[in-house]
Amino acid sequence: MDISIDPVAAVTNDDVKRLDRQGVFHSWSTQGSLDPLVIKSGAGCKLWDFDGREYLDFSSQLVNTNIGHQHPKVIAAIKAQAETLTTIAPAHANLARGEAAARILARAPKGFAKVFFTNAGADANENAIRMARAFTQRDKVLSAYRSYHGSTGSAIAATGDFRRVPNEFARGHVHFFNPFLYRTEFWSRDEEEECARALQHLRRVIECEGPGSIAAILLESIPGTAGVLVPPRGYLQGVRKLADEFGIVLILDEVMAGFGRTGKWLALEHFDVVPDLITFAKGVNSGYVPAGGVMVAQPLSDYFDEHFFYGGLTYSGHPLAMAAIVATLDAMDEEGVVENAASIGSRLLGPGIAALAERHEVIGEVRGLGVFHAIELVSDRQRRTPLGAEQMGRLKRAMVTRGLLPFVVENRIHVVPPCIVTPAEVEQGLAIIDEALSELA
Template identity: 40%
Template sequence: MTGDAMVELCKKHTIFTWARQDAVAPLPIARAEGIYMYTPEGERYLDFNSQLMSVPIGHGHKRVRVAMKRQIDELAYAFPHAATAVRARVGKLLADIVPGDINTFFFCLSGAEANENAIRAARLYTGRHKILSRYRSYHGATMATLNLTGDPRRWPAEPGPSGFVKVMDPRPYHYSFGESEAEQTEQNLRYLEEVIMYEGPHTIAAMFIETVTGTNGILPPPAGYLKGLRALLDAHGILLICDEVMAGFGRTGRLFAFEHGDILPDILTMAKGLTSSYAPLGAMGLRDPIATYFESHVYWGGLTWNSHPVCLAAAEAAVSVLIDEGLVDNAARLESVMREEMDRLQAKHPSMKEGRCIGLFGMIDVQKNRQGEPMAPYNGTSEGMGALNRFFRENGLFTFVRWGSFMCNPPLCITEEQLREAFAIVDRGLDVTDRYFEA
């Protein structure tokens, strides 16, 4: 099928996400290998966003494809109350590699479902109803997780279920809690403690955080924040839930982002990198005291494809590739290269406001003037950002341009040479936004 035929039929008969259907311009993809994707006509794109920040091992890895085919031949499906060999192996694998006493896992099909189940588990375990989350967060597209989410994708889903309370991030969009990281941590936690007082700590089951804020900024927590947050929540018996759907499985240069803060969440949610998107799978991980509670209390949750054998086979192989091929270490090693490239571009281009990265988890902000005003408004676009998006596509770089920023999240198998190749395209792209800069 040609690329044009793919686009025409997909637009005619399917719905695309988060978009007005007459405005979408799908990219036809016929195959993918390593860090590259190809159209049916052979046009190559460097995947600078791991598609949805979700293919850390790269595309088309043979070990994962072979494992999935083998599982289909052995056992393609088993109902959720069945015990299977692959379910046993993957549960043990995760218990071995996840730090601390997170030893028990509930398998589902997405990050949103993992977060849905974390909400449910927290409420059942604590007997409390309210859930805290942050305004710059994204936690999924179900009704509950959209209301857990802080960003504008929440708005069309309101009014939603009760009990969701939003708080400011340590680094809000405009307001500043302080110039230094120490100030941001101290002032934000003081503010959060007051919110907890107003809401009634005895009513709050848990607080959700993206350990590193994802699509809304790629914002690593300031120094001391995770430890301070952990202590504050512990003081009030509030669970800490780390959403590592995006940041987990090596993206930040550690297997899980919470390891950078030397803390352990009560509940951990994961997806994306769990299978490197070769099959849909999410998981909720529970610390031992919570898992023990459900030994003698019903866990009120389930779905037809819980612990699906083929998805678990993909996870077993993808996680093994990530570890065996040293991809977490590669992300940590190449952080300095990404940082160097971002600093070089910021010094060269007046339209580049800032670049942030931790491991191979990065974002660049684009500004329209010296006052730092974003090139596009919050939840909006602009002529300059539209031109940048077109330039990237015309020059074979696939990434997400969102509001006044764009993503820098390649597969973790990328080499230094390939990473610099990507930033060479970014360099030329910023020449485009420089023309929209109001000197």
């Protein structure tokens, strides 16, 4: 059956949606009930459909378009690389790949030596786990229940949320509770107590699992999909001390939080902590061409100078993706994009969502850094009862109808616009959220 679109006729939203529903199998979905939003084009923080409808992107898609849509310098770099060399095997030395590694290491903490390139964040975490297991000659990986690390084999097993359960095919994964005072597992009264009790809990998990069996602790610097859970002061430093005490590799997942999202080049800079491996993707080139990777500290890099690394990807360091990384990081540096994210977050976005919490009883808590915030919605503030799925669906529809693309997870609105967002766009987005919350009430 021919399901293509007539090349002469004007394309409509309905045409694109028909093609999609007839041929595309979507991720994390029940296929028969889908009604996807159609998007034709974008620029900066704005997107348009085929009927000319404009949307303000307050989701950064999957929290990845940190530099915004269709940045001209990144588009030009991809085109220039395509004219020179579109693809090359990872065994060869390639200028774009070397330049990308140099740019990334310039933003890494002191003592990082190499970058292993992957295609996305999930396989970055896969390969970081592989490196840790090889380096320590141990098997177990500890990660948090409130986490998301990707949908591939070990990455989804390391993930803590419900999507892990049907996909637990990888071995050696153990979970623990990371700190989250608003929904504390430790009956804590304040951030200091939550931090101390969470670290004691992790120590006991390590002791009970057997320190000599644990290869790595894998943590998001700031858990993103789980709710933008900014860890209490001292927590990541405490995890670093536990890892050192027991000879465990510390992997910090910066896939969502890295490259400007929190108002720093890397989110770990907020916490004065240096891991052994750092995974990244998303914001490193805003997803213009899929790319991710692992930053490798000197001791692990030295180990693999003498030991074979059993890992590889056909498209590791793909030239088009590497050119996009170089152009993205250069443009972010030249245009003060990270500084903009910090300023917008502290002056406008953070205070703006705090003001929403003052006006709307349905908001239980707000939290975040830079352009990485979450609004937690509840049906009862005293009991902190999460707002139900039906009401969250109504709220999302109200925002989209008003021209805002939100990032909605469970009972939360994640307020995560591109790092280039302007004050006027922040005002517009928060006004729409305000109106939608009022309508819900």
